[in-house]
Amino acid sequence: MNEIDRIREALETAETVAVVGCSPNPARASHAITRYLIAQGYRVIPVNPGHREILGQPCFASLAAIPPGIRVDMVDVFRRSEAVAPVADEAIARGAAFFFMQLGVVDEISARRLEAAGIGVAMDRCILVEHERLGVAPKSRNVAGESSVPSMSRNGTN
Numbered sequence: 001m002n003e004i005d006r007i008r009e010a011l012e013t014a015e016t017v018a019v020v021g022c023s024p025n026p027a028r029a030s031h032a033i034t035r036y037l038i039a040q041g042y043r044v045i046p047v048n049p050g051h052r053e054i055l056g057q058p059c060f061a062s063l064a065a066i067p068p069g070i071r072v073d074m075v076d077v078f079r080r081s082e083a084v085a086p087v088a089d090e091a092i093a094r095g096a097a098f099f100f101m102q103l104g105v106v107d108e109i110s111a112r113r114l115e116a117a118g119i120g121v122a123m124d125r126c127i128l129v130e131h132e133r134l135g136v137a138p139k140s141r142n143v144a145g146e147s148s149v150p151s152m153s154r155n156g157t158n
Helices: 004-013 029-039 081-094 108-116 127-133
Strands: 016-020 043-047 074-077 098-101 120-123
Touching (some): 004 098, 004 120, 004 127, 016 029, 029 043, 081 098
Parallel strands (some): 016 043, 074 098, 098 120
16 A cells, blocks of 8 residues: 555556546546646546536446446545545445555555455555656546636636
């Protein structure tokens, strides 16, 4: 867990990131980080049961609701710690390669289950901070043009 080399590898190899708890509210961290991931060329799948679309991307009620033909390489979780377990179960069922629990999100039991299933885990870590800190290059397949989302600075502004 929180192994820097494994985090780097996940960020460099992932193509698709499911953002669980993604908000349509631009003032929320999940919204800003989703914008950042899109601008970095990741295919982002927002997961929030209250919305059909966020940032021009189709939104799904859960990881399980994402069509099986869509590969999910990484899951980034913006939920309370006590809500992580069912998301971890869905990530295991989908065969995700990596699971990020954002800053303040801690679930040791789920982390152990994920790792036992061969899924890398970053807990209490911000995907944006790690992406920038590790100097991961943007994906060559930049889908930002599809949603016209500009890249962002560290403080969430353009």
